[in-house]
Amino acid sequence: MTENKYDVAIIGGGISGLSALHFLKLKQPSLSVKLFEADSRLGGTIGTDNIDGFSLDWGPNGFLDREPITLQMVEQLGLTDSLERANDNVSHRFILRDNKLRSVPMSPPKFMTSSILPVSGRLRVMM
Ligand SMILES: Cc1cc2nc3c(=O)[nH]c(=O)nc-3n(C[C@H](O)[C@H](O)[C@H](O)COP(=O)(O)OP(=O)(O)OC[C@H]3O[C@@H](n4cnc5c(N)ncnc54)[C@H](O)[C@@H]3O)c2cc1C
Known part of the structure; x- marks a missing residue:
């Protein structure tokens, strides 16, 4: 095998790519695997x-x-x-929209009457 040949190429080092790498290494340790990440850090949207x-x-x-x-x-x-297990302190969540903290509704009826998204956004989610 030359330096640029791999059995598996994984594109993206977010949680999907990192999990794929982890399980491939675990279940198929003989495979040569290369993970490509465009960003300077791993993790994707997680940070x-x-x-x-x-x-x-x-x-x-x-x-x-x-x-x-x-x-x-x-x-x-x-x-x-x-x-870190979730506890009662984190059961009340907020999202900042239009410079205002808005409580995250935890049920569909509360979601529909909340101001977390504009009416058009709430309708799109329901559809
Ligand atoms: C605000 C928000 C809150 C969320 N909360 C939760 C939560 O609490 N729990 C939960 O389970 N999920 C949550 N999610 C969803 C979760 O974040 C995503 O489902 C998950 O992180 C996606 O991971 P991914 O690896 O598929 O993609 P990404 O995290 O997007 O990673 C993709 C990676 O691929 C790289 N990449 C893209 N193109 C190339 C290329 N051509 N070459 C090389 N690298 C490339 C990118 O740079 C990036 O690092 C949330 C999402 C958001 C936006």
Whole structure:
């Protein structure tokens, strides 16, 4: 094999590409795999800034653990002790829109009557 030949090329180092890399290495260790990432950092849309003692997630901040595979991957990566479980303090969430903090509605009826999106946006989501 020359330096530029790989069995598998993964395009993108967001969570999809990184998970694919992890499971390929686990299940097919003999394959040569190359991950290509256009950005200067891995993670894609996932990221966190630490400012003045606060953790500010760029967007994604959690995952559902009703399917075991995500927790399995966390364990395989040795990150189980780093998991922060959601608690009552984070059940009330806000999104900043038009310079105003708006409470994130947690049910479809509340979503339809909230101001989290303009009426046109709420209708598009419902459709
Ligand atoms: C505001 C917000 C909140 C969210 N909250 C949650 C949450 O709480 N829980 C949850 O599970 N999901 C959440 N999601 C969804 C979740 O973030 C995405 O589903 C997930 O991160 C997508 O990962 P990905 O690897 O598929 O794509 P991306 O994260 O978009 O990664 C794609 C990567 O590919 C790279 N790339 C693209 N083109 C090329 C190329 N030609 N060559 C090389 N590299 C390339 C990009 O630079 C990028 O790094 C949220 C999304 C948003 C926007």
